[in-house]
Amino acid sequence: MPFEGLVLACLAYVALMFAVAYAADRAAARGRVRWLDHPLVYTLSLSVYCSAWTFYGAVGYASRSGLEFLTIYLGPTIVFCGAWWGLRRLVRVARMHHVTSVADLVSARFGKSNRLAALVTLIAVIAATPYVALQLQSVRLSFEVFATDPRGMGGSDAFGGTALWVAAGLAVFTILFGTRNLAADERHHGVVTAIALEAIVKLAAFIALGVFVIWGLADGPLDMLARINRASMDPGVQQGWLLKPDRWTALIVVSGAAILTLPRMFQVLVVEAADEERLHVAGWAFPAYLFAMSLFVLPIAVMGRELMPASANPDLYVLTLPAASGQDLLALLVFLGGFSAATSMVVVCAIAVATMVSNHWLVPAWLALRRIPAGEDTDDLRGFVLNARRLAILAVVATGWVYHQASGGAAALAAMGLVAFSGMAQVLPAMVGGLLWRGANRKGAYAGIGAGFALWMGLIFLPSVGVGGDLPVLPGMDPWTVAVALSLAVNTLAFVGVSIFGFPDPVERFQGLSFVSAIEPLRHSRTNRADDRAEPLLAMARRIWGPDAALRHFQAEARAQGKTGYLPDLTPSFLTGLERRLAGSIGAATAHAMIDRVAGGVALTVADLLQVADEAQRAKEETQRLEAARAELARTARQLHQANDKLTALSVQKDAFLSQISHELRTPMTSVRAFSEILMDPQLEDADRQRFAGIIHQEAGRLTRLLDDLLDLSVLESGRAQLTISVVNLHDLITRAVTAASATRPERGFLIDRDPPSEHLGLITDADRLLQVLINVISNARKYCDAEHPVLTIRVQRPPGGGAVIDVIDNGSGIDSGRQSLIFEKFARLNDPARAGGAGLGLAICREIMLNLGGDIAYLPGQGGAAFRILLPQRPPARSDAGRGAG
Amino acid sequence: MTGDRPLFLERASFRRRRLGDAARVLPVLAMLLMLLPVWWSPVSLSYAAGAVWIFGTWAVLIVAVWLLHRALLRSEAATLRASQDPLHPAEAPRDRTRDPDAV
Numbered sequence: 001m002p003f004e005g006l007v008l009a010c011l012a013y014v015a016l017m018f019a020v021a022y023a024a025d026r027a028a029a030r031g032r033v034r035w036l037d038h039p040l041v042y043t044l045s046l047s048v049y050c051s052a053w054t055f056y057g058a059v060g061y062a063s064r065s066g067l068e069f070l071t072i073y074l075g076p077t078i079v080f081c082g083a084w085w086g087l088r089r090l091v092r093v094a095r096m097h098h099v100t101s102v103a104d105l106v107s108a109r110f111g112k113s114n115r116l117a118a119l120v121t122l123i124a125v126i127a128a129t130p131y132v133a134l135q136l137q138s139v140r141l142s143f144e145v146f147a148t149d150p151r152g153m154g155g156s157d158a159f160g161g162t163a164l165w166v167a168a169g170l171a172v173f174t175i176l177f178g179t180r181n182l183a184a185d186e187r188h189h190g191v192v193t194a195i196a197l198e199a200i201v202k203l204a205a206f207i208a209l210g211v212f213v214i215w216g217l218a219d220g221p222l223d224m225l226a227r228i229n230r231a232s233m234d235p236g237v238q239q240g241w242l243l244k245p246d247r248w249t250a251l252i253v254v255s256g257a258a259i260l261t262l263p264r265m266f267q268v269l270v271v272e273a274a275d276e277e278r279l280h281v282a283g284w285a286f287p288a289y290l291f292a293m294s295l296f297v298l299p300i301a302v303m304g305r306e307l308m309p310a311s312a313n314p315d316l317y318v319l320t321l322p323a324a325s326g327q328d329l330l331a332l333l334v335f336l337g338g339f340s341a342a343t344s345m346v347v348v349c350a351i352a353v354a355t356m357v358s359n360h361w362l363v364p365a366w367l368a369l370r371r372i373p374a375g376e377d378t379d380d381l382r383g384f385v386l387n388a389r390r391l392a393i394l395a396v397v398a399t400g401w402v403y404h405q406a407s408g409g410a411a412a413l414a415a416m417g418l419v420a421f422s423g424m425a426q427v428l429p430a431m432v433g434g435l436l437w438r439g440a441n442r443k444g445a446y447a448g449i450g451a452g453f454a455l456w457m458g459l460i461f462l463p464s465v466g467v468g469g470d471l472p473v474l475p476g477m478d479p480w481t482v483a484v485a486l487s488l489a490v491n492t493l494a495f496v497g498v499s500i501f502g503f504p505d506p507v508e509r510f511q512g513l514s515f516v517s518a519i520e521p522l523r524h525s526r527t528n529r530a531d532d533r534a535e536p537l538l539a540m541a542r543r544i545w546g547p548d549a550a551l552r553h554f555q556a557e558a559r560a561q562g563k564t565g566y567l568p569d570l571t572p573s574f575l576t577g578l579e580r581r582l583a584g585s586i587g588a589a590t591a592h593a594m595i596d597r598v599a600g601g602v603a604l605t606v607a608d609l610l611q612v613a614d615e616a617q618r619a620k621e622e623t624q625r626l627e628a629a630r631a632e633l634a635r636t637a638r639q640l641h642q643a644n645d646k647l648t649a650l651s652v653q654k655d656a657f658l659s660q661i662s663h664e665l666r667t668p669m670t671s672v673r674a675f676s677e678i679l680m681d682p683q684l685e686d687a688d689r690q691r692f693a694g695i696i697h698q699e700a701g702r703l704t705r706l707l708d709d710l711l712d713l714s715v716l717e718s719g720r721a722q723l724t725i726s727v728v729n730l731h732d733l734i735t736r737a738v739t740a741a742s743a744t745r746p747e748r749g750f751l752i753d754r755d756p757p758s759e760h761l762g763l764i765t766d767a768d769r770l771l772q773v774l775i776n777v778i779s780n781a782r783k784y785c786d787a788e789h790p791v792l793t794i795r796v797q798r799p800p801g802g803g804a805v806i807d808v809i810d811n812g813s814g815i816d817s818g819r820q821s822l823i824f825e826k827f828a829r830l831n832d833p834a835r836a837g838g839a840g841l842g843l844a845i846c847r848e849i850m851l852n853l854g855g856d857i858a859y860l861p862g863q864g865g866a867a868f869r870i871l872l873p874q875r876p877p878a879r880s881d882a883g884r885g886a887g
Numbered sequence: 888m889t890g891d892r893p894l895f896l897e898r899a900s901f902r903r904r905r906l907g908d909a910a911r912v913l914p915v916l917a918m919l920l921m922l923l924p925v926w927w928s929p930v931s932l933s934y935a936a937g938a939v940w941i942f943g944t945w946a947v948l949i950v951a952v953w954l955l956h957r958a959l960l961r962s963e964a965a966t967l968r969a970s971q972d973p974l975h976p977a978e979a980p981r982d983r984t985r986d987p988d989a990v
Binding site: 066070074077078079080081082084085086225226228229232241242243244245248249252280281283287288291295298 | 911914918921922925926929930933935938942945948949950951952956960
């Protein structure tokens with residue numbers, strides 16, 4: 001095939017790609033994204049994984065190492081088997097946080113640290129540059145195959161410019177379609193659609209070649225298997241093809257990691273994913289794509305070995321086989337397939353790496369130099385970001401080209417695929433740990449990625465470019481496997497170890513929670529930039545509530561914020577309130593979606609979140625404080641109420657007491673006055689005079705007794721009574737009391753029932769006071785007992801705790817249960833007619849005495865008559881007034 | 888919040904969760920299928936017979952993932968239906984067979 005024809009076909013193909021990308025971008029701009037968003041397009045775009053390294057290199061790899069090449073596809077297959085719970089979570093979290101690259105994801109998880117992102121970007125750049133160079137090399141080599149005799153592989157300087165032209169064209173394409181917009185979600189419909197088309201070209205070319213090899217060159221699958229068996233009989237091949245389990249495992253792990261961490265894979269897998277539902281298709285369709293791409297690799301390799309001269313480059317069997325067989329069209333198709341593989345890889349890789357470079361290197365540096373406050377002058381910033389990205393794309397592609405030129409297109413590039421894979425795999429522990437483990441923190445990520453990066457540089461990257469030698473390992477071990485295992489192990493251990501002993505700041509902890517639980521960091525926090533987004537919200541609210549209600553609500557909100565007019569600031573609290581109010585009209589989910597769309601889905605910053613939390617905390621504390629104050633007030637009011645009740649009761653008591661006392665004093669005074677007036681009559685008879693003077697004397701005595709009692713009572717009540725403490729025998733005391741009381745109503749013959757042995761108790765008490773109580777109680781019994789044959793029973797017991805219990809019981813009718821509580825009150829009189837000169841203070845005095853002595857006196861119900869129980873302690877309290885209150 | 892959870896899940900949710908468990912087991916199974924044979928006997932897996940085994944296993948895995956995702960999609964739809972039927976949330980699938988008009 002003439003070289004010009006090849007160039008023409010190539011240009012036509014490139015033009016087609018431009019047209020497709022342009023059409024897709026236009027359709028997306030007009031909102032017609034239905035077929036662009038189809039899961040199959042997404043799945044096909046994932047095929048950017050199969051770069052020229054796999055398109056050409058897989059056959060060479062298989063020809064050298066047999067089935068080992070499959071690991072590159074089996075790793076991603078295993079990862080995609082977990083698409084539903086693993087990748088879905090990754091996509092969800094990344095979309096929630098509007099992640100733009102793998103560096104952005106790691107930095108967002110670990111407290112939005114830009115330095116961490118810059119470190120990841122550095123790894124990505126170092127790993128990607130030789131990889132891009134590899135693609136350029138493959139394109140150059142494929143041109144050479146066509147332009148020279150396929151059987152005589154001569155290096156020709158005439159094609160030195162090919163790589164440059166290809167690099168320039170790719171840079172233009174990438175800049176045109178990769179930096180058209182600066183959308184929040186960083187999706188590139190044009191690029192993705194073009195890549196999906198290229199994926200179809202790749203697959204079709206490879207399958208066509210495979211079919212040609214199996215059914216054209218060989219004689220069907222069984223014949224092919226036989227040929228594979230024959231080929232493996234060769235001792236050299238047998239040795240080379242023997243699988244090494246450790247290397248096999250390491251390759252599967254690294255390629256599984258690569259599908260997640262390679263910048264271009266993260267771009268198409270996560271950033272370009274509109275939602276997580278498409279993983280339902282990609283979960284099985286992408287492994288199927290890889291399956292189809294690798295099914296014919298071994299047959300092509302075996303057939304190449306059989307048919308091509310030993311000097312032919314196995315990496316180019318896919319081209320040289322059909323060309324040597326005279327299948328020019330098939331060769332052209334395969335050439336275009338390889339061209340597709342190389343270009344799609346370079347384009348997506350350039351976009352992904354350039355995004356990282358501009359976002360994590362250029363823009364932070366520029367902002368630091370300019371020192372402009374963030375948020376101001378956003379148009380200017382937008383222009384700068386786009387230009388930075390264009391510059392970064394140029395730089396990435398140019399660096400790849402320079403590397404390609406410098407390395408001279410040596411075979412050393414072939415190993416670059418695995419070098420890049422193992423380099424980006426160093427990000428995996430921090431990435432997976434950050435998604436699954438809340439305890440992972442920034443210092444751990446630094447330690448893990450840093451250690452892994454250093455080991456990778458020293459053990460894998462530098463040896464691969466000829467600096468330093470391979471790791472010295474035991475014979476039989478594979479240096480690359482050891483290096484990968486060592487770097488990943490140290491990486492993971494450092495990450496976990498440092499994380500365990502670190503303590504992250506609040507921002508990082510919030511982000512960690514959000515990542516691990518896959519929940520929104522905060523639902524309604526948007527930047528409160530200006531009124532320009534409050535207005536669409538007002539328009540939306542008007543459509544839902546009607547003009548007046550919406551205006552009223554917005555005006556009230558603005559006034560609450562201290563603003564005039566109708567447009568409040570978009571604070572989190574305002575948006576939350578608005579969303580809740582809207583939810584009342586149209587349902588929560590719809591309200592959220594509408595607010596999100598109108599107000600813009602800028603994720604809430606953690607600072608906002610902290611502020612909200614602070615406000616909530618303050619409100620809660622204020623409420624608690626008020627609640628406490630209220631309870632305190634209520635308690636005080638209750639106490640005041642009680643005190644008031646008590647004072648009122650005391651006042652009533654005092655009034656009653658005064659009127660009682662006046663009455664008690666007045667009655668004898670009246671008699672004294674009346675009889676003394678009569679005595680003043682000179683004609684009074686002596687006998688009468690004698691009688692009236694007796695009455696006056698009697699009444700005066702009553703008055704004296706009353707006053708004595710009152711005085712006594714007041715002294716006792718005030719607790720100032722003087723007690724004369726001595727040791728007494730209770731038996732003697734009772735005897736004296738009975739004798740003294742017999743003066744009361746001596747006409748009644750009382751039978752006194754005593755138990756003398758039990759009465760001999762020694763007590764330490766005031767004998768006179770106790771005697772007074774006993775006389776009073778016994779006299780009362782004599783006064784009030786209404787039995788025909790009165791019997792007075794006196795019993796003494798000694799309680800276990802010492803002291804004495806004296807029961808004085810008569811056989812009268814006793815006291816009604818309703819009045820039993822009254823008898824110890826002052827002036828309590830149960831039956832006036834029978835009283836003999838008492839003022840009604842006797843039992844009140846008795847009770848005060850007993851309280852002063854540390855004992856008590858109580859009415860004992862249910863004894864068949866009036867019964868009193870006197871309780872006495874072994875000794876009176878140390879201070880006579882200790883146990884007594886004021887009343 | 889956990890107190891609000893019912894003791895027994897509805898039929899649809901229960902099934903969806905078990906499918907979720909299957910989705911977690913599948914990658915582990917895939918990894919074992921791809922790694923263990925190579926460790927046990929590298930020689931027998933290195934050549935033509937090994938290619939047949941690996942590609943066969945791979946194809947089975949792809950079909951398994953496809954079946955799993957189809958089942959997951961269906962059970963998600965069933966859960967959605969069940970949650971949207973306020974009258975008979977727990978018995979939505981049975982109601983559907985009885986009443987063909989139910990959505």
